[in-house]
Amino acid sequence: MLRFILTRVSLVIPTFLGITFLTFILIRLVPGDPIEVRVGERGIAPERLAQLRHEMGLDLPLWQQFLDYVGNVLSGDFGLSLITRNPVLDEFVTLFPATLELAFSAMLFATLVGLPAGILAAVKRGSMFDHGVMGLSLTGYSMPIFWWGLLLILFFSVGLGWTPVSGRLDLLYYVEPTTGFMLIDTLMAGEYGAFRSALQHLILPTIVLGTVPLAVVARMTRSAMLEVLGEDYIRTARAKGLAGRRVIGMHALRNALIPVVTVIGLQVGTLLGGAILTETIFSWPGVGKWLIESIGRRDYPALQGGVLLIATSVILVNLLVDVLYGVLNPRIRHAR
Amino acid sequence: MSTNLSSTPSSPDSATPVPATSIDTTPVSRPPHPLVEFWYHFKQNKGALLGLVVILLITFVALFAELLAPHDPNIQYRDAILAAPVWYEGGTWRFILGTDDIGRDMLSRLMFGARLSMMIGLIVVTLSLAIGLGLGLVAGFFGGMTDVLIMRFMDILLALPSLLLAVVVAAILGPGLVNAMIAVSVVVIPHYARLTRAAVMAETGKDYVVASRVAGAGPLRLMLIVVLPNCLAPLIVQATLGFSTAILDAAALGFLGLGAQPPTPEWGTMLASSLQFLQRAPWVVTWPGVAILVTVLAFNLLGDGLRDALDPKLKR
Numbered sequence: 001m002l003r004f005i006l007t008r009v010s011l012v013i014p015t016f017l018g019i020t021f022l023t024f025i026l027i028r029l030v031p032g033d034p035i036e037v038r039v040g041e042r043g044i045a046p047e048r049l050a051q052l053r054h055e056m057g058l059d060l061p062l063w064q065q066f067l068d069y070v071g072n073v074l075s076g077d078f079g080l081s082l083i084t085r086n087p088v089l090d091e092f093v094t095l096f097p098a099t100l101e102l103a104f105s106a107m108l109f110a111t112l113v114g115l116p117a118g119i120l121a122a123v124k125r126g127s128m129f130d131h132g133v134m135g136l137s138l139t140g141y142s143m144p145i146f147w148w149g150l151l152l153i154l155f156f157s158v159g160l161g162w163t164p165v166s167g168r169l170d171l172l173y174y175v176e177p178t179t180g181f182m183l184i185d186t187l188m189a190g191e192y193g194a195f196r197s198a199l200q201h202l203i204l205p206t207i208v209l210g211t212v213p214l215a216v217v218a219r220m221t222r223s224a225m226l227e228v229l230g231e232d233y234i235r236t237a238r239a240k241g242l243a244g245r246r247v248i249g250m251h252a253l254r255n256a257l258i259p260v261v262t263v264i265g266l267q268v269g270t271l272l273g274g275a276i277l278t279e280t281i282f283s284w285p286g287v288g289k290w291l292i293e294s295i296g297r298r299d300y301p302a303l304q305g306g307v308l309l310i311a312t313s314v315i316l317v318n319l320l321v322d323v324l325y326g327v328l329n330p331r332i333r334h335a336r
Numbered sequence: 337m338s339t340n341l342s343s344t345p346s347s348p349d350s351a352t353p354v355p356a357t358s359i360d361t362t363p364v365s366r367p368p369h370p371l372v373e374f375w376y377h378f379k380q381n382k383g384a385l386l387g388l389v390v391i392l393l394i395t396f397v398a399l400f401a402e403l404l405a406p407h408d409p410n411i412q413y414r415d416a417i418l419a420a421p422v423w424y425e426g427g428t429w430r431f432i433l434g435t436d437d438i439g440r441d442m443l444s445r446l447m448f449g450a451r452l453s454m455m456i457g458l459i460v461v462t463l464s465l466a467i468g469l470g471l472g473l474v475a476g477f478f479g480g481m482t483d484v485l486i487m488r489f490m491d492i493l494l495a496l497p498s499l500l501l502a503v504v505v506a507a508i509l510g511p512g513l514v515n516a517m518i519a520v521s522v523v524v525i526p527h528y529a530r531l532t533r534a535a536v537m538a539e540t541g542k543d544y545v546v547a548s549r550v551a552g553a554g555p556l557r558l559m560l561i562v563v564l565p566n567c568l569a570p571l572i573v574q575a576t577l578g579f580s581t582a583i584l585d586a587a588a589l590g591f592l593g594l595g596a597q598p599p600t601p602e603w604g605t606m607l608a609s610s611l612q613f614l615q616r617a618p619w620v621v622t623w624p625g626v627a628i629l630v631t632v633l634a635f636n637l638l639g640d641g642l643r644d645a646l647d648p649k650l651k652r
């Protein structure tokens with residue numbers, strides 16, 4: 001078991017180094033000297049430029065700069081934001097819970113709706129319901145989510161006035177962030193009005209971000225169920241007279257869930273990518289919106305650090321799913 | 337293009353013809369041409385047919401946008417700013433789908449947008465397919481260190497959320513349609529590389545490949561003429577689905593301001609540039625979105641249908 005986990009972890013290290021190298025190189029590809037970009041129109045004396053370049057280590061060979069960068073990153077130093085002068089890591093850590101809260105609730109939505117829909121579609125294969133689920137999920141999968149978000153805002157927020165247009169919490173409330181998860185923080189503070197408001201703010205972004213994963217989960221569940229329902233042991237279970245509900249729930253679903261869990265894990269990347277669009281539409285104060293704003297402000301250290309941190313969290317989640325999968329399924333653990 | 341390419345995956349049958357034995361004298365009807373067989377399976381899928389029809393329609397509009405569009409997409413009718421579509425109160429047949437915030441005809445802009453989107457899809461798929469196919473062929477064929485190096489690099493690209501990677505690449509190259517296309521292409525290369533590699537590795541061990549190696553075929557011939565045609569089925573499906581990803585991601589970049597720049601009538605850019613009129617004139621936002629959704633959905637339907645028709649495991 002320990003060996004399995006160690007192998008998986010060691011496989012991640014080259015990927016992490018690769019991502020670090022990629023972000024390092026990408027920022028070097030930005031046209032213009034980093035200092036001149038920072039000084040902008042004002043210009044700078046050549047002696048001062050050389051001095052600054054020396055201080056920042058920009059006159060060193062590229063490989064040495066890269067090693068320094070890796071060293072800094074490993075010790076938690078992701079540089080300073082050009083605009084706010086705060087450490088990039090601090091900014092990221094303050095904003096990340098908002099993105100995580102949104103991503104969690106989107107995943108929950110996708111699973112809670114997608115799983116039953118997929119199971120029912122498989123059980124009632126060929127029915128109107130099945131066709132409906134498949135049609136809707138393909139539509140959801142093809143949805144430009146930035147447009148979908150605007151439509152929902154237009155209908156539910158502007159038209160019906162049911163949900164707020166943007167943000168995480170009504171301006172009436174202020175809750176001291178402790179966990180950074182608004183739903184938990186408001187509950188801990190005992191502010192039920194604020195909790196309600198936070199929940200209302202979460203609904204539309206959750207639907208928008210959860211649409212694509214919902215479609216994927218529903219399709220995957222359906223096809224996994226169909227495959228399992230054709231197996232011999234299902235026929236045996238039916239033959240020995242078990243109730244249909246029990247066959248589906250106990251025998252089929254448990255085996256169909258294995259690929260579905262993997263797919264849910266793999267959606268984390270999609271979620272964090274989709275968060276860029278969702279957060280921009282709903283002015284959700286998370287890392288996605290922050291990254292887009294950093295691009296607009298040409299804040300390259302923030303962009304570099306943010307990309308590296310997001311990629312690292314995707315790698316970590318995938319590693320976690322991988323390990324969990326091995327724990328749950330001995331066949332995978334002993335495969336290699 | 338789909339019907340043209342789709343004959344190839346069945347080519348192993350035609351490449352290794354079974355010699356007719358003289359003992360068997362009963363007349364055997366000839367097997368149907370692979371294309372005929374493909375079409376037989378494909379047309380069973382009504383969704384895929386619908387997708388194909390929609391794609392043909394959009395392609396027609398894209399090709400003949402100049403003739404079909406009622407107005408010039410860039411002319412600003414100052415007398416008809418934010419004019420409503422024809423079925424709204426006060427809407428006229430002059431602007432069927434209404435006009436945008438500076439009085440340009442929506443329908444004409446959408447038609448020219450179709451041209452851009454189809455072009456984006458075509459260029460992105462061609463570019464990423466060519467590079468991904470090359471990398472996958474080399475990795476699968478030579479194996480060893482080459483394989484490890486290429487596939488590790490592909491894994492790194494895959495570890496980044498695709499839209500994030502596209503956003504970063506577009507941000508570094510600078511906003512613009514061409515750069516957005518490059519960004520989206522880079523993001524999807526690993527998919528083609530992995531598919532090709534897997535297919536190549538599955539094929540190289542087979543007898544017909546060994547036979548042509550023994551017959552003295554060089555590596556290039558083995559790669560491109562012997563192995564490649566038999567790996568095409570999954571790639572055709574992926575390329576079709578790639579159209580939808582490309583159109584969707586390019587529109588997303590346009591929406592974020594990193595893709596095509598106004599006044600280019602790219603659908604995502606159109607949506608973003610008229611965002612503040614969402615409440616006053618919903619049609620400026622609705623129609624570009626509908627156009628994206630319908631196009632992407634059509635390609636996804638077609639891709640699903642192609643997969644079912646080309647995948648021998650699912651046949652019958």
